[in-house]
Amino acid sequence: MKVTFLGTNGWYDTATGNTCSVLIQSKEFDIILDAGNGIAKADTYITQEKPAYLFISHFHIDHIAGMHTLVKFRFPQGLRIIGQRGTTEILNTFVAEPFTVPLTHLPYPVMITELDEGEHTIPFPVMCLPLVHPAPCYGYRFVIDDRVITYCTDTGVCDNAVTLARNADLLITECGLKPGQESPGWPHLNPENAIHIAKKAHAQRLALMHFGAEVYRTLDDRQRVQKRFRKDCPGLVVATDDLTIDL
Numbered sequence: 195m196k197v198t199f200l201g202t203n204g205w206y207d208t209a210t211g212n213t214c215s216v217l218i219q220s221k222e223f224d225i226i227l228d229a230g231n232g233i234a235k236a237d238t239y240i241t242q243e244k245p246a247y248l249f250i251s252h253f254h255i256d257h258i259a260g261m262h263t264l265v266k267f268r269f270p271q272g273l274r275i276i277g278q279r280g281t282t283e284i285l286n287t288f289v290a291e292p293f294t295v296p297l298t299h300l301p302y303p304v305m306i307t308e309l310d311e312g313e314h315t316i317p318f319p320v321m322c323l324p325l326v327h328p329a330p331c332y333g334y335r336f337v338i339d340d341r342v343i344t345y346c347t348d349t350g351v352c353d354n355a356v357t358l359a360r361n362a363d364l365l366i367t368e369c370g371l372k373p374g375q376e377s378p379g380w381p382h383l384n385p386e387n388a389i390h391i392a393k394k395a396h397a398q399r400l401a402l403m404h405f406g407a408e409v410y411r412t413l414d415d416r417q418r419v420q421k422r423f424r425k426d427c428p429g430l431v432v433a434t435d436d437l438t439i440d441l
């Protein structure tokens with residue numbers, strides 16, 4: 195299984211990358227996590243022949259801005275979009291005329307599924323729980339090809355992130371803040387917070403993404419995080435756009 199980071203910036207695009215999107219290529223499915231501007235690169239990695247899934251964490255624009263590029267894809271087996279309650283109404287407002295081609299007019303069928311928090315099989319097992327963020331935001335735990343992948347962006351430190359990441363082979367989480375930086379009014383993680391969650395959950399590997407565009411101005415800023423925390427967290431991966439992890 196391959197996990198490819200299509201967009202690793204939080205908030206907005208800069209020379210360091212696009213806004214959030216991650217591609218999981220499993221044996222049977224192509225699964226995309228969030229639709230920031232990075233999603234437009236997905237077709238450089240996938241054939242589009244497999245059933246495609248798009249999980250939306252929340253509706254801040256750095257997680258859905260790329261939805262206007264969905265019209266470039268083909269997905270002969272259709273695209274299933276999955277999110278929290280209210281997803282259908284919100285996406286049909288955002289992905290609509292006069293802004294872009296509506297979901298109902300894409301060149302392939304789109305089905306939206308709204309999940310309550312808890313465990314589901316769709317057909318692979320997924321658990322979703324709310325995170326701590328100014329807008330309602332889901333974290334997801336997937337079991338695919340005998341591996342556990344957890345995706346928790348955007349959040350402060352919370353028990354649900356630990357629950358979702360329990361014994362995960364890969365925890366993907368956000369790094370909106372610099373080491374030591376706090377943002378109690380608008381919760382995000384700094385590297386220490388992310389490592390704390392990964393250790394508490396006994397996650398094997400921790401991939402950081404959603405680097406705040408305003409605070410991580412260069413890729414060197416990200417690499418400093420890797421250097422500083424690699425001893426403390428041997429499974430640490432500082433993601434950049436187009437990085438692939440084999441699981």
Ligand SMILES: [Zn+2]
Pocket residue numbers: 204205254256257348404
């Ligand atoms: Zn965000």
Ligand SMILES: [Zn+2]
Pocket residue numbers: 252254327348
């Ligand atoms: Zn957000």
